[in-house]
Amino acid sequence: MLHESVFRTVDLPAADRFEAWVERMGRTHAPMQLASNRAADYRGEQRVIGLGDVTVWPATFDHLVFRRTPKLVRQSDPEAYHLSLLQRGQGAASWGRQQAAYGINDIHTNSSSQSWEVSTGPDPVTMIGIEIPRALVALPANRADRMIGGGISGREGIGALLAQFLVQVVSDTGPYRPADAPRLGTVVADLVTAVFAHALDADRQLPPETRARTLTLRIKAFIRRHLADPELTPARIAAAHHISRSYLYRLFQAEDTTVAAYIRDQRLANARRDLADPALGATPIHVVAARWGFPRAAEFTRAFRTAYGVPPSEHRARTNSGLSAK
Template sequence: LTTVVLPETVFTTQELPASDRFEAWTEQLGRTHAPMHLSSDRAADYRGHQRVIGLGEVTVWPATFDHLVFRRTPRLVRQSDPEVFHLSLLRRGDGAASWGRQQVGYRVDDFHVNYSSRSYEISTGPDPVTIVGVEIPRAAVDLPAGRADGVVGRRISGREGMGALLAGLLVQLASDTSSYRASDAERLGRVVTDLVTAVFAHALEAEPHLAPQTHARALVLRIKSFIRQHLSDAELTPARIAAAHHISRSYLYRLFQEEGLTVASYIRDQRLAAARKDLTDPRLRTLPIHSIALRWGYLRPGDFTRAFRTVHGITPSELRDQQLSRTAVDGPHTDVDAVRMTPTAAHAHH
């Protein structure tokens, strides 16, 4: 089956008889990360839901599930070790992990980091938890041998600094993959890997050990995040962006050139994408178009109309009229062309 969006599978225990749910969930997580012994006080009627988004050699998997205790024993490590780092961004609930004498507790917006080559025990709280999990091959993390392993057991904040950048990307990916194409999967995987590497390096205070290209990619991600946060500012110029990141304009231009972009085109595309979303939102149908233009950094409505027509082939008012008439006839519609698998199909796939 060929799809134009990111490859994605869905697994939910609710489609199975209650007696089979926990065993199926155990097998699914074993395929997603590595074999583990799982236990739960909800095993008799277990509720778990997982989406698996494939980004080349990287996997991102948003999930919500009941109380769970994960145990990866030395014997399981010897029997099967895919040599992957696992990160979980905790979105709801709480949990704790132990590696022998080392124990760490986690709260919402913390990252938990694990490594399949080490034994561990993880337990979640009594209430269901929601996470965004990531699996990355150890070999893909661009840090000296043995250095990255030192991140295991640390609690990394997803609320500030490099951790917040990574958390923002993962939450965005988990919330909506429909705007990405299948051809974006490998590129997104590299972006996630670079950010994970930068987060690890920051946690280890090992930034000097990062490869130059990883420094550059992490910097580009920070700059793009800055741009998206300041799209409403009509004075968002390359000079201001460069100054905010303590680099020269020429270096800023070079960073974007290496990604096949210009700074101006990136700002324009982000502004127009945000404006298009507003124009097609029925809740904002009474908001004047010139207000939407101003909201996204266009002081003159004429400049906004020309830029929008150049990129989208129609004017903002024409797009709004089309969308409102379509909504009136068809009702709200979401076009998601993703691969969906039932538990049975997912099992057969593996």
């Protein structure tokens, strides 16, 4: 499991909650002036998850106004970018003479090296924040800084890849080991760099390894969307991404797997999940298999037994009786 710390204002006396939240936010990003119309009994909850040099922090909190003033920038500057994926509520930001509004699945960007003001709506907001050192964004600083305050969509393109990755990581840190943290941080840094580069039309300036890792994430997302198609082949995947099959193979070799193995593992994992779902208990096994790209029942049974040590029917029986399959 990844290391994380949890902070809840409800664990403190009401009179101390807002001051403690101000301190927590200052340590998470950089010192700020905070104000709220709910300060008398402030409600906020935050998890901080360390991913090497990158920090990810899902949080839910009451109305808040964040101000990073020029004086605070001079006093303390960790030289970090901050990104917020808004999952519930609304927000607005101003910096200089510019302003922007943010809705659900929008991504807001700011920098500890600049002054700005961000305010949330009257209702509580839920978001996932990223703190990433500027040095990890592999673009010239003068270009990357142009993203400050700019809106990024988390609903499509590379922004959606970043949003999906963040949601996946914070929803359950259990499957990850502490040694995975720096690697996950590298993925976040690559995605942030790719999001910035795409928005700035600066893809050519990305380091080759960043382009390759970002492309691999896009390909994996494509595969997951098309798992039900039994004709999902390396040739089709390569064509959809305008690359050769040999380059596609090299991308997956860099991750110590193959395209075919990734497709098979994803299909099996989804079928295994459906077989354990009591709501699908009446659905024949061969129908579940076909739904995830296994049109031949015998082939599915062999692959399932090889992967999980038991046939699909036994896995379903065990899970539906409250026992876990080996």
